Amino acid sequence: MDLIAIVQILDSTLRLATPLLFAALAGLISERAGVFDIGLEGKMLAAAFFSAAFAFTTGNVWLGLCAGIIASMFLSLIHGVASITFRGNQLISGVAINFLAAGLTVVIAQNWFRQGGRTPTLTGDARFPRLNLPFADALRDVPVLGPVYSVILSGHSILVYVGLLCVPLTWYVLFRTRFGLRLRAVGENPAAVDTAGISVIGLRYGAVMIAGVLCGLAGAYLATGLAAGFVKDMTAGRGFIALAAMIFAKWRPWHALGAVLLFGLLEAIANRYQNIDLGFIVLPAQFMQALPYVLTVVILAGFVGRAIPPRAGGEPYVKER
């Protein structure tokens, strides 16, 4: 595998990792606050559709982005009402949200565009352009730095860079701010937060809503950055891969970045090589597709160190002395 190929694979890794990154951070924040969220997939999907739909009708990708985020936050709200206010089962609520998105996007798309549940192809300002970082062209021919900077780092849509920025941001908020302290506390022991006079409900809604925004970015990037429009089920399980990445990262932002890059790499490789010949054995494409899930199971099984979720995770908060 020559250098240029590697560079290109890393380049596409970064693209493919971005939606995973947003979604993984979303799950991370929600679950750090003690609300399990297996509805990432659904929120991404809804965001993907609405961002594409509005980007197409208004011709402005930024309006599309807003629409996507709003749609995703709306689903987050449902999740919050079900699992926080009415103390319902967070997992079931998540499952429901995934189906709701899978169904509604197609129903609405069909109703609006009559194109078999997809939006028309986006062009021009309806898509996120690829940004060239400063000096990208100048540096292109510098031996090592050149490819790394000009090819791998440069030339992505702005959301890729936003995603990368979200990692330190999430870390800082979680571990250096009051909000982060309370957020982590409510995921570990809501009673402590409650008796400290802070609203558990409020904090958890906050976290769930932030997750909504991040999933919105993930979906919008998928439909208006990576692709040029919405097609049904276009998230294709990325929400669950993100979930996997989050567990893989044991609910830590920087590790999450590492995990999504790994999974992005796997997808990039699978895209490029149908079957990978290791000499003694040929790995079929399906193996590469299944690998992230297999890896997650391995992690969960604790073979690569235990993954311990926040203590109050999944538990609706009920007062008791």
Added chain:
Amino acid sequence: MSNRRIPNWADVVLVPLFSVVLAFIISAIVIWAIGEDPWEATKMMVQGAFGSSYGWGYTLYYATNFIFTGLAVAVAFQARLFNIGGEGQATLGGLGVALVCLHLPWPHWSLALVAASFGAALFGAAWAAIPGYLQVRRGSHIVITTIMFNFIAAALLNWLLVSVMRPSGSMDPASARFPPEVRLPRLHEILDVFGIPFSRATPANISLLVAILACVLVWYMLWRTRLGYQIRAFGQSEPAAQYAGISPFRITMYVMLISGALAGMMAINNVMGEANRLLLNAVEGAGFIGIAVALMGRNHPFGVFLAAVLFGFLYQGGAELALWTNIPRELIVVIQALVILFTGALDNLVRIPIAALFARRRRS
């Protein structure tokens, strides 16, 4: 849940009933919002699903699938295990059926049915056993692992159908057709015996009876056998179960094996009874509908049966809608989602007011 008291019958009947009604009301709003007439749509669905023996046939065919997957989820729920791996387990079940039907010579369908059921159950159970084992022995969250196993199953079947089981020359990723001997009697053939005319064009088949039998057996197992007792005890309180000497490992494994076996057995209906060959994505999300069915059926086999028929109706009716109107089939997914949401996650939305009502009646 809420610590308010509410009579058991209300919790079992009223709560799911109102939840479903809520779900349907919102579905109606969706239909109306996309510019169709909910009333007309409903009529068309009912007509399409129950208006003819053809409709009935398909309704019952879908219901059969959902009974199996619904029971699978319900049994697991009884032990407080949330098995959302029905999809993958049913997929593997299909593989089991295919192997039995393709690679062994069968003189008569009845023998084939028994063997295929066994194969399906075996494969489904095996696929469920791994997450079960990881849950008890390594503490891996079974919800996540079963999700992962759904994807892994899809990839596995995909590879098998594309690279291994596809007959040479055939283009679509599907196994060869099963020999005619293993073709299961369709519902109309069975009804003919009693002189009841029934549409010959529907895939409803003898698996329906197997499914109903499964309902009875599961009920019996849960409420009449020691294993059932241990399962329910374990589900209600793990510390108490441990105190009673019910080993969490053993019970979790039993439950996941049974659950997976039930999910897998769905394959005798869709793979052996309908398609007569192994197709990609033959499960068509029935594994997930099992969740809705179990939730609606309050994890009771009888409830599961009713809920399964309801979803069979939704599916067949929905297919008709998609056929004759602009309402895409995904509308059913929306309804399914709403049912899961209201019966499974928002049940307190209904329970709390009902509880308040009873409280008031108690006072006066």
Added chain:
Amino acid sequence: MSDAAHTLERPAGAVPPAIELRGISKAFGPVQANKDIHIRVEKGTIHGIIGENGAGKSTLMSILYGFYKADSGEILINGQPTEIPDSQAAIRAGIGMVFQHFKLVQNFTVLENVILGAEAGWLLKPSVSRARGLLKQLATDFGLNVDPDALIEKLSVGHQQRVEILKALYREADILILDEPTGVLTPAEADHLFRILRGLKEQGKTIVLITHKLREIMEVTDNVSVMRRGEMVDTVRTSETSPPHLAELMVGRKVLLRVEKHPAKPGPVVLDVKGLRVVDDMGVERLRGIDLQVRAGEILGIAGVAGNGQSELLEALAGLTPGEGAATLSGQPLDVTGKSSDGYTRRMSGVSHVPEDRQRRGLIMNFHAWENVALGYHHDPAYNRGAFWMDNPAILRMTEDYMKAFDVRPPNPALTAESFSGGNQQKLVLAREIERGPELLLVGQPTRGVDIGAIEFIHQRLIELRDAGKAVLLVSVELDEILSLSDRIAVMFDGRIMGERLPEQTDEAELGLLMAGVTEKGAA
């Protein structure tokens, strides 16, 4: 008008009471936890509230702290009528509370726990450094020293409690409520706590101390209010009352401190434990080598402050927690490693177990009574037909018998366990475990949260079992229960047995010392 009444009682110009509650009522579903409570706590005093388990103490204080909303009644702080809808409001009103069960984030540091909810700004750094300074201050002022950077999960219970107090003080509380603070403390730790409380009182803080230990009331409080069955029975000056009088107020009639029983006729050794050790999953050594013997026809009482290993002892012997060491049951080896045994095999070998926590372990709350009767005996041939089927009618019949024998009320096997009162739940468990005539009965906190009538009944049954020549191992935190039931008393402290005493040759004082880990010097 009750207002008028209260103001009249108070001498003109006196400081208003720090807390005044008027007609507070609170019901949990059917349970009336508080009925029309009136109470007044004077400024700068330590005010005790006593009452049996379930009397409603915690509920009342939780209402004062805004944790629960009262159904009716009003709250006055320093004479001002105050609405306390939530804890935030309580904190603003200068109330701090140390709950019976601590509210700490286990994997946070002390500092993080202290500032949680009282941060200086949206950034953590300033708050942390500010808190660090203040903690030093408080440490020196009140001897409240804990390592500010230690993780809570690494701290002893006593220290965790200090953190709770620090939390309150950090929020500048001048009313401090402690809910059964000493339940989890050794007498030594308790004394330290009382010193702290006195110090706080000097600083003019008002302290409400909830407990049901008379000794503590007499030791530190200025005034004491007595609660019974959710009602406020009386408030008296501590100096003007006496333990017996308080006890009487508490239970509503004279308490007999001894159960009358014939002297034991100990038979052969039934349970013989040597060097039993238990290490919990946090790696902490809970039992550090226990040696004990229980003979047929005797009750061995295990005294000790909660959390000194009694629970682990019971669970290990019941085969629920894996341990190390040797044990025999009437000569036969008894597996304490949990490898070749579980709750079921234990019963088969004649060991019954009444668990400390009946609601979590002993019963399945939404199983029918009759299903609960089969719990742990579900393999009993009498309850089974063939290899798989359970004989439900047989279980039902058995349940009816049990309910008669132990007069469980209401005697309806079809009711779910949760619909029985605590006492009757306990009777159900005892019936299940005793009626089998086990060789050895392991009992934990048999009368916790059980009303007085049931207590006597339960004590009688245990004595009967003993007189039937069975061995009984009794664990209880209630000293007088231990004293009145046991034929021998072993005192546990920090995972060890500090010593054995005969009830007639010892008293609460001596046992208290042992429970505190103090072994007498000059004893031969």
Added chain:
Amino acid sequence: DPALVYDLGGKFDKSFNEAAFMGAERWAAETGGSYRDIEMQSEAQREQALRRLAEAGQNPIVTTGFAFSSVLNEVAPDYPDTKFAIIDGFVEQPNVLSILFAEHEGSYLVGMLAGMASESGTVGFVGGMDIPLIRRFGCGYAQGVLAANSDATVVANMTGTTPTAWNDPVRGGEITQAQISQGADVVYAAAGGTGVGVLQTAADAGILSIGVDSNQNYMHPGQVLTSMLKRVDNAVFDAFEAGADLETGVMVMDLAAGGVDWALDEYNEDLITDEMREAVDAAAEAIRSGELVVHNYTDDDSCPVLSF
């Protein structure tokens, strides 16, 4: 009335199914007749859809896509009075017309164009679902490329192995990226809806692409070299036209029969030089006359010039 059943890619895949749709629309427009059409969401619906249409008395019923063959084989006998047609599939039933296209021939032609247009000497092929039919496209294409430039390299990738591969633009785009990085400067997308992503990416990266089935030149004017036309529209039109007395059997739509072709219109005329056109026309003529035989992958499930 006639009826049309689309395959999983969906009615608006800008490609195969859309071509069928166009044919039906044209028929409706010209004859003023009305027809009914359905999109598939999953394998298991195929049979139900066919039966439902047959029961409703639709005739003839045209199905697009090989995936219907096995089902049709079951269903057709139950409705002897109904005429069925299947595109890309072969079903031996008295009342079924099997319409087969010689995609390898069309692909050969666009392959030649790619070979001539490529400066890097490397061209790409993005297939949809990895099935013999698509390999037939790829193999024909590769033969054409090599015919034009004997030392050119052909990078071939399939999008996936399931029907979703017909409809995964994101993956199509990434695969195209990968092929570009391998030096490809012309990419042929034979991937249904996935092709949208391929053409998009190619256009973004400023290289040439080749559309399939329908004429896709318009999608990125001046950046789509050409499109391999598979006249599904004609097939559908004729079937609808024939109506209830559609004569059944097998119909092979090859280059000679005008079943396949390459697209030249205002959007790509600047890209096609005269010698390119001459060369391709010559080859086309040779194929029609039979003196040039393009190897058909599905004849022996192997391709002499390309390994998938």
